[in-house]
Amino acid sequence: MDERQLFAEVVMPHLDDALSLARWLTGSVTDAEDVVQEACVRAYAAIATARSNPRAWLLAIVRNTAFTWLAKNRPKSVVVTDDDAVFEKASLEMIDRSQEMTPEAVLIAKADSEQLKRAIAGLPLAYREALVLREIEGLSYQEISTVMSIPIGTVMSRLARARNLLIQRIGMAGKGKAGAA
């Protein structure tokens, strides 16, 4: 099979996934298209190394390209990516409201699209990418571990923290709104 054919089979079916990941890493669709285009050029150059899971392979390239892009265009946003000390502070917090009718659950259920997107965009990069790979791309822990080059245990804790933060923020935003009304 020639490389052009391989590109059509390995890369083209996963463009929506690539674009979605890049959109959440860069923050905009326009920037995401630039990143994905660059990533696809890299993917084509390395097409012979495509593995048995082409989607995860492509997403890993998109991720790395996005980080290069971020380092150049948004230097402040990537500094803390792999700083585990920062994550340590964002400890998991479980509020004991078992006696109430879990008000957060109600607020989350009511959260609109814009509110959710703002909350995701506000997550630290390392949490955001784990969450997007899981909830929007639907990858398994094993695949996320491959794409992000981190152990599965770290995938687990980043996902748990990402969701924990989202729940807290949506809960707070909802309460703020209710108080103002």
Added chain:
Amino acid sequence: MNKPPAWTSREESLLLLNAYLDNELDAASVLDVERRIGADATLKAELGRLVELRNALATQVSKERASDAFRQRIAAIADVPKGSPAAAQRTRPSGRSFDWRQMAAAAALAAVLASAGTYVALQQTASTGEIAEIVAGHQRALLAAAPFDVASSDHHTVKPWFDGKLALSPQVVDLNDAGFPLAGGRVDVVDGKPVPAIVYKRRQHVISLIAVPHPGSTDGGEPLTHATRDGYFLLGWPGRDFHYTAVSDLAQPELEEFAARWRSAATR
């Protein structure tokens, strides 16, 4: 560290709760987590919040869709043969340059032309043409607003729908407990004939299970046949009066799990 033991166990509970929600635990751990949830109202409330969050994300935050113009730009990357800058001048004909029919046709042609040992991805009973048609049907369904014509998580709805539509009754098994909820059914065309396609979901992934009639066929525990095409995995196996082919972009082990569970439920 100096964390009180209760805190450590709480954090561990939360990690396990997330993995439980994500269907990433083995059976023993599932039991353990369910026991913890049953005994701990706080955990139960947390699970409720996580489920709401997941539902909200699934319904409110959708995937990006690459525009046709963008697809063409990306497809054009491969139009430039490597190490041959002169060829960069070549441009694609105008109009839609990325088209599943062209892709499927090109793939079929490439498979025919490929000399022995260049690329072996197919070892299946379904013909190459059928594979291309099955993948094309799956891709077309993914591009549509919904990957099915009848939406139902109830196999008692989907099976009669096929019967009424095609006078064919493939087995429609319920795999919800195994994490593969039924999403619905649609009609695909394979080898010129309309055939049932049963649609299952796995997280955000869609699995199309195409049932091609083979009267008299039974599941004798034959090994799965494997194929890949356009980045999708296909697994095939014989069943009662039908040959089944599952196609999805799921990773191979998960699709194999689906096939194994489906066959075991169908022959029960």
